[in-house]
Amino acid sequence: MNSLQISLVTVLSAALLAGDGAAQTSSRLTLDDAIARGLAASHRLAELTARQQGAAAAVQGRQAAGRPQLSAQAGYTRTNHVDEYSIQAPVGPPRVIYPDVPDNFRTRLDFQWPIYTFGRIDALERAARAESDATGFDMAAARNDLKLEITRAFWAVVTANEAVRVVDESLKRMDASVEDMRNRLKVGLVPPNDVLSLEAQRSRQQMLLVQARNNREQMLTDLRRLTGAPPDSPLEIDAVLEAPAAAVAPADSLVVAARGARPDRKALETRVQGAGERREAALANKRPVISVGAGVDLARPNPRIFPRAAAWNESWDASVNFTWTFWDFGRVQADVAEARANERAVRERLAEFDTVLDFEVRQRRLDIESAGAAVAAAIDSVRAATEARRVVGERFASGVATSTEVLDAQVALLQAGLDRTQALASVRLAEARLERALGR
Numbered sequence: 001m002n003s004l005q006i007s008l009v010t011v012l013s014a015a016l017l018a019g020d021g022a023a024q025t026s027s028r029l030t031l032d033d034a035i036a037r038g039l040a041a042s043h044r045l046a047e048l049t050a051r052q053q054g055a056a057a058a059v060q061g062r063q064a065a066g067r068p069q070l071s072a073q074a075g076y077t078r079t080n081h082v083d084e085y086s087i088q089a090p091v092g093p094p095r096v097i098y099p100d101v102p103d104n105f106r107t108r109l110d111f112q113w114p115i116y117t118f119g120r121i122d123a124l125e126r127a128a129r130a131e132s133d134a135t136g137f138d139m140a141a142a143r144n145d146l147k148l149e150i151t152r153a154f155w156a157v158v159t160a161n162e163a164v165r166v167v168d169e170s171l172k173r174m175d176a177s178v179e180d181m182r183n184r185l186k187v188g189l190v191p192p193n194d195v196l197s198l199e200a201q202r203s204r205q206q207m208l209l210v211q212a213r214n215n216r217e218q219m220l221t222d223l224r225r226l227t228g229a230p231p232d233s234p235l236e237i238d239a240v241l242e243a244p245a246a247a248v249a250p251a252d253s254l255v256v257a258a259r260g261a262r263p264d265r266k267a268l269e270t271r272v273q274g275a276g277e278r279r280e281a282a283l284a285n286k287r288p289v290i291s292v293g294a295g296v297d298l299a300r301p302n303p304r305i306f307p308r309a310a311a312w313n314e315s316w317d318a319s320v321n322f323t324w325t326f327w328d329f330g331r332v333q334a335d336v337a338e339a340r341a342n343e344r345a346v347r348e349r350l351a352e353f354d355t356v357l358d359f360e361v362r363q364r365r366l367d368i369e370s371a372g373a374a375v376a377a378a379i380d381s382v383r384a385a386t387e388a389r390r391v392v393g394e395r396f397a398s399g400v401a402t403s404t405e406v407l408d409a410q411v412a413l414l415q416a417g418l419d420r421t422q423a424l425a426s427v428r429l430a431e432a433r434l435e436r437a438l439g440r
Helices: 003-014 031-041 043-065 120-186 192-227 251-261 263-284 331-398 403-437
Strands: 027-029 069-078 085-087 095-098 103-116 235-237 289-300 313-323
Touching (some): 192 235, 192 403, 331 403
Antiparallel strands (some): 085 095
């Protein structure tokens, strides 16, 4: 693989994988359109949406835990036969006090309400709400990741189109040079090996053009995947590679902005709060619970009715209950220790995130500066190579330059064009990565 092949592969690899379309009805696709389509078609975002809905349902469940519960109960019990117990009244027949009733039916309408749990239910509700909020921030972070991926694929296609154009123009120039060299060979102005050298170089550029088109199709295929388009649908990209915009802001201000805007950092902050609430809920298990209860029973026989009788009878009850588990062999203590460890782990993860974020923002800013400098150098190289080719062509036409110099000028111009394409693509990718680092 020669230097031109390496340069072309570098251009296309720097832009990552994507693809191009057929010549049917094509749709013009801007970057904003591609991002909108990709966000709408993403299965990853659909999964996070479902998780967010589940977290919201968990909040409702925690809220309901502190509200009254009303339940209906029913049961049937079959017992063995027993000897009836009766007493002899002073007057009349004996009175059955405990009859033989093997079929026992019971129904109850029950009411329970934990009126005071010393903050346990409230803490669990706040923890669930924090997790729900964190899931929302996860969704925003995933959207930013997907936007970066789509942006990278989009500019990869633009870069591939530009690479195809550069190689195609170079091939046309090479065809003209080969034709001119053949004419010179016919009149005896150049030796046959000069023609063979140009033909060999033209074959190499033809190979580069085929590789560039195939890589462009791969990149378009990836862009179709990210935007939810059919695998063979034609796409017409509405964008061009341009010189970089104005200089970016200072690194310190970018770091501050990133800490305030990054949704994944907000998710970690929210999870720190949730971990603290779960610790408070675990601590609340050491405290008592006060609840009220009530119920209405309809049973046959009703054990609260004396004497016992094989008939349906009603009864009711109301109670205030105080429950305090003051000894559980260390269960609550272990739960509290686990919650504290989890809280500390999330805090450390947040501290590590801030360290990485500072480095990432500064690195992306430097990438943009480096890419901008590379663009300026590449533009100058293209200008110099174009002029050099013109001068060498005129000198060759005057008979004072060799065909080798013409060939070198052709190769240098192609190399400069590919370098310019790579530099412009690097700027776009660096800008997209900085936007992602800033949480935009």
